[in-house]
Amino acid sequence: MTLLQHIGKYTLLINRAFARPEKPRMYYIQIIREMVALGINSIGIVAIISFFMGAVITIQTAYNTESPLFPSYLIGLAARDSIILEFSSTIVALILAGKVGSSIASEIGTMRVTEQIDALEIMGINSAGYLILPKIIALVIIAPFLTLLSMIIGVFGGWLAGVSAGVITTPEYIYGIRFAFIPYYITYSLIKSVVFAFIITTVSSYHGYYTNGGALEVGRSSTMAVVHSSVVILLFNLILTQLLLS
């Protein structure tokens, strides 16, 4: 299939996913389930990665700017901006593409090859809507919170590492992260996280939904889901940065 055909098929599927639900109550229950499965269960990995990235960014910035002309508090500022602008939205999205994307594709793919999707359709249920829409809504709601959490933990990790390594003092760091602070950067990052959440859930659902064959193909779909979500995220990162920051 050509790229254009994939995009067409993807668009039709997502369109179907947004059809009016048979019974909204059943969808609410699914959304809550998915928020737990996709969001809450990702808190751990997001926290660990954010902490270490924050720490590394701070220490690297410090060693790269060892100059008497460069005031130490700027280390805090630089760490803050890289965490907020790029790392807490894009890197976290890439991590989620790996964790959430593969689990969505293999769950839906397994349902496809074991005829569970056919079972839904035969009951007169819109399988695309029932399976995909709750995942989109759940991750779109929860992704900004994960991003905020990542920012907080990242900045905290930077402080802990910076102070323990002796490259910056606590007052300098705090001064630095408050210096010339632009609140819009946070908005920008949260907007990106919502778009990325949509990309991860829809691209992965697409790969799962059109799995053809057996267990082997489910594995393949799940790999494709991660690869394609990541590429699309990077592409949209570029587009959004251009649109939102210029």
Place this chain on the structure above:
Amino acid sequence: MIEVRNLYKSFEDQDVLKDISVSFEQGKTNLIIGKSGSGKTVLLKCIVGLLEMDRGHIFYSGECFTEMSAKEKKKIRQKFGMLFQGAALFDSLSVEENVRFKLDMFTSSSHAEKTKRVNFCLEKVNLKDTNLLYPSELSGGMRKRVAIARAIVMNPRYLFCDEPNSGLDPQTAILIDQLIKDITEEFNMTTIVNTHDINSVMEMGEKVVYIHNGEKRWEGSNLEIIDAENKELHDFIFASGILRHLKKDEI
């Protein structure tokens, strides 16, 4: 009653079904038989609309299913019950939730009423007190029975079964066949069963359609099938050898 008229179906490079016309009767277990790969599953999926056919028409009690709008199709599907080859239970839901699912989606009865209905259906398939188990905790035969309970929970008028006893031991297989036959008669449904199992044919084949290489080659009842004058069907039926001996003895 379900009527199929001049159905054709092909995949990219392969004609799978060629000019199938057949009618399936109400209150009876209608069998589609044929060896693996002959097109039984594809035929059943075309009949219920899970696969698009290339040409032909399907009628449900005289109404043309092929020409219905998506909305009308959704509506008539609520009168369908289907048993898939691998049972296709929802892994993430318990036995009770699986059987309840359709009630939750389409009815507004109270929780107690739904539970009562679920328990009634589970009792019908001899699975009392398994409500809280998950599909992964069940044996193959139990899964099939849960799937039957799920299929009949909304009193379907049409029941479709794809190889209901594949992968089961002979005793369990016969129980499942019996169950399908009894339910069909009790609720006066139009039932279509795909099978390649000769025991099933003898057990419940009030109406049998034989498919070979995607073409209909024979139809009749299980009483007539032994004497059918059709080479492939004859080979198919007597492949087991035991039956062949029986027939010889009879002569």
